Amino acid sequence: EPEVTQTPSHQVTQMGQEVILRCVPISNHLYFYWYRQILGQKVEFLVSFYNNEISEKSEIFDDQFSVERPDGSNFTLKIRSTKLEDSAMYFCASSLDARSTEAFFGQGTRLTVV
Amino acid sequence: QKEVEQDPGPLSVPEGAIVSLNCTYSNSAFQYFMWYRQYSRKGPELLMYTYSSGNKEDGRFTAQVDKSSKYISLFIRDSQPSDSATYLCAMTLQTGNQFYFGTGTSLTVIP
Numbered sequence: 001e002p003e004v005t006q007t008p009s010h011q012v013t014q015m016g017q018e019v020i021l022r023c024v025p026i027s028n029h030l031y032f033y034w035y036r037q038i039l040g041q042k043v044e045f046l047v048s049f050y051n052n053e054i055s056e057k058s059e060i061f062d063d064q065f066s067v068e069r070p071d072g073s074n075f076t077l078k079i080r081s082t083k084l085e086d087s088a089m090y091f092c093a094s095s096l097d098a099r100s101t102e103a104f105f106g107q108g109t110r111l112t113v114v
Numbered sequence: 115q116k117e118v119e120q121d122p123g124p125l126s127v128p129e130g131a132i133v134s135l136n137c138t139y140s141n142s143a144f145q146y147f148m149w150y151r152q153y154s155r156k157g158p159e160l161l162m163y164t165y166s167s168g169n170k171e172d173g174r175f176t177a178q179v180d181k182s183s184k185y186i187s188l189f190i191r192d193s194q195p196s197d198s199a200t201y202l203c204a205m206t207l208q209t210g211n212q213f214y215f216g217t218g219t220s221l222t223v224i225p
Contacts, residue, residue, distance in 0.1 A: 045212035091157050098210035101146040105157035
């Protein structure tokens with residue numbers, strides 16, 4: 001069964017460092033998302049990406065964040081200068097296209113900023 | 115942000131029981147409603163989605179949406195220990211838009 005794959009599963013980084021979280025969406029999917037879940041809190045939307053550009057972003061997705069689809073299979077989230085409050089589980093999701101509500105989530109990357 | 119409210123539980127039921135999970139929401143413009151299951155330290159897994167008001171059934175799972183009351187439900191019949199997980203409701207204004215999640219309800223089914 002096709003699935004969304006995220007790497008690494010756990011990333012520990014020092015405050016102020018840059019991190020790149022990687023995702024391989026389901027192969028025929030065209031719409032991509034990043035969400036995050038701080039421990040004990042709701043899953044929160046960060047950004048959606050379609051047709052090589054950001055479709056929608058939340059207030060959380062400030063200038064420290066960027067997304068990229070560097071090739072035909074990967075979708076990345078970069079945090080330029082990590083803060084302690086960026087510690088969370090980051091989920092990548094994909095859906096078939098902009099008309100689909102069936103979004104499939106990856107297993108997540110646990111980011112710990114120390 | 116209180117767009118979507120969900121009782122966090124925990125909810126504990128005996129095997130075979132009928133489980134009712136619920137969410138309320140404030141934004142009447144939501145049109146699509148989803149239920150996700152999340153096991154500990156895993157990603158949310160899509161269970162069901164519905165459009166607008168009405169019922170949808172899939173095996174032991176039934177999703178209900180009452181837009182007039184801004185209330186959605188997920189019923190699990192003949193609950194199994196493998197159903198033990200956190201259940202998240204989510205909703206969106208239109209396709210391609212961000213999902214708004216509830217806090218999740220933790221469910222334990224006791225053998």
